[in-house]
Amino acid sequence: MCAHKYCSECIKHMVNQETVPYPIICPADGCGAKVCLKDIQAIAPASVIEKIAEAAINALLLDPKYKDKYQSCFRTGCEQ
Numbered sequence: 001m002c003a004h005k006y007c008s009e010c011i012k013h014m015v016n017q018e019t020v021p022y023p024i025i026c027p028a029d030g031c032g033a034k035v036c037l038k039d040i041q042a043i044a045p046a047s048v049i050e051k052i053a054e055a056a057i058n059a060l061l062l063d064p065k066y067k068d069k070y071q072s073c074f075r076t077g078c079e080q
Contacts, residue, residue, distance in 0.1 A: 002026050002033035008043045015040060015048045022055035 010027050014020075024035040041049055061070055 002028070002031050004028040004031055004033070011035065011040060012043060015044050015052065020048065020051045020055050022052060022059050024052070 004026050006027055011024075014024055014027065024040065025031070026033045026035055037052070040052065044052075060066055
């Protein structure tokens with residue numbers, strides 16, 4: 001986590017996109033630090049937090065480091 005200050009409007013713009021990026025990165029030029037979920041929860045509606053959680057789970061499932069530990073459910077029709 002960095003110490004950059006950013007306005008809530010910048011973060012709202014980042015998380016209110018059709019596809020929420022994950023991880024959410026500090027918008028300061030050249031920073032690259034991840035924005036803390038607690039900061040996002042303070043300004044974003046529950047629907048956005050849900051999209052971020054889904055993006056986080058998908059990122060975990062696609063990460064080669066965890067391919068032997070986690071996978072999507074194989075049951076037909078299950079979206080878990």
